[in-house]
Amino acid sequence: MISLNPVTIKKIKRFRSIKRGFWSFVILLVMMFISFFAEVFINSKALLVYYDGRFYFPTYTQMIPGSEFDLGYEYETNYRDLKKKCQAQASSDFVILPPVPYNPYENDLKQNSYPPFAPSFKERHFFGTDNVGRDILARLVYGFRTAIVFSVVLLIMNYTIGITIGCSMGYFGGKFDLIFQRIIEIWNNIPFLYVIIIIASVVIPSFMILVLIMAFFGWIGITWVMRTITYKEKEKEYILAVRSLGASHARIIFKHIIPNTISVIVTYAPFAISGGIVSLTSLDYLGFGLPAPTPSWGELLSQGWQNMDAWWIVSSVVAALVVTLMTVTFIGEGIREAFDPKLHTFYE
Numbered sequence: 001m002i003s004l005n006p007v008t009i010k011k012i013k014r015f016r017s018i019k020r021g022f023w024s025f026v027i028l029l030v031m032m033f034i035s036f037f038a039e040v041f042i043n044s045k046a047l048l049v050y051y052d053g054r055f056y057f058p059t060y061t062q063m064i065p066g067s068e069f070d071l072g073y074e075y076e077t078n079y080r081d082l083k084k085k086c087q088a089q090a091s092s093d094f095v096i097l098p099p100v101p102y103n104p105y106e107n108d109l110k111q112n113s114y115p116p117f118a119p120s121f122k123e124r125h126f127f128g129t130d131n132v133g134r135d136i137l138a139r140l141v142y143g144f145r146t147a148i149v150f151s152v153v154l155l156i157m158n159y160t161i162g163i164t165i166g167c168s169m170g171y172f173g174g175k176f177d178l179i180f181q182r183i184i185e186i187w188n189n190i191p192f193l194y195v196i197i198i199i200a201s202v203v204i205p206s207f208m209i210l211v212l213i214m215a216f217f218g219w220i221g222i223t224w225v226m227r228t229i230t231y232k233e234k235e236k237e238y239i240l241a242v243r244s245l246g247a248s249h250a251r252i253i254f255k256h257i258i259p260n261t262i263s264v265i266v267t268y269a270p271f272a273i274s275g276g277i278v279s280l281t282s283l284d285y286l287g288f289g290l291p292a293p294t295p296s297w298g299e300l301l302s303q304g305w306q307n308m309d310a311w312w313i314v315s316s317v318v319a320a321l322v323v324t325l326m327t328v329t330f331i332g333e334g335i336r337e338a339f340d341p342k343l344h345t346f347y348e
Contacts, residue, residue, distance in 0.1 A: 042098055042135075044079065052093070144324070148277070150280050162220070169230070184223065207290065214276070230261075270328045300313055
């Protein structure tokens with residue numbers, strides 16, 4: 001059983017008392033839960049089918065062998081039509097569909113009408129459809145999953161590189177610091193957008209390629225911050241004390257300096273996550289991001305710009321961006337205030 005020390009418990013209680021940050025954290029958790037388990041809530045496959053005395057679980061077909069429902073057709077079963085058929089026959093057979101019975105790649109077209117279609121509760125297109133008839137809510141949720149995973153992976157890579165190099169520059173100083181300053185200055189002058197354009201013209205950008213490109217440039221900001229803080233921290237009494245006791249450089253950096261700069265690291269984390277989401281959305285909007293038909297907020301923004309009459313496209317994406325960025329920022333503010341070591345320092 002994991003036991004928390006009194007200071008950690010105090011920090012957690014302090015965070016819970018900051019209502020704006022705490023409830024933003026709850027909202028973000030709910031959003032992430034829905035997106036990570038989106039196949040259960042938003043999917044063209046049925047959750048449960050009862051047909052001819054047997055139960056089928058089409059959504060979980062990859063996890064449960066033989067759970068896929070198959071009528072023997074060459075194409076995939078349309079579970080919305082199957083549900084209507086079961087209801088029309090008034091038999092004991094039934095179909096349970098997800099709340100949004102569409103996947104993000106499915107084109108739901110109508111006779112004598114062309115997309116985009118306005119929001120419709122009757123057809124369960126709660127946010128309408130895009131230019132090719134795909135459900136916007138489905139593409140928003142699946143696109144959020146891609147964006148949040150992209151931002152977190154990018155954050156981990158940027159922080160791993162930036163904190164390590166920045167702390168080393170500030171701690172060792174001298175020629176080591178001078179050499180890396182010149183390297184960072186050169187690195188910072190490389191035109192990021194041009195690199196993206198060149199790579200996108202040679203290969204189709206995948207998720208990992210975009211992460212690596214963003215990480216290639218994204219570690220510089222946190223590096224400068226950690227360098228400055230480390231210069232300040234290494235001259236304090238507690239660092240001089242552990243150094244006089246014979247602590248190694250690695251122990252001083254990772255056991256003392258970084259934990260005492262956690263408030264600054266956490267302060268920059270929400271802006272880094274927000275920046276990752278905005279960067280991916282911007283690249284997708286410009287056409288240099290993830291390849292079609294990957295669900296993307298930037299691609300939806302581009303569609304909305306081309307079809308200003310379809311107000312539901314732009315408004316849904318803008319609302320999703322505002323809610324996401326606000327919750328991430330409020331969480332960062334709450335964590336920074338609650339976990340600031342200066343608020344919990346005590347002497348024995």
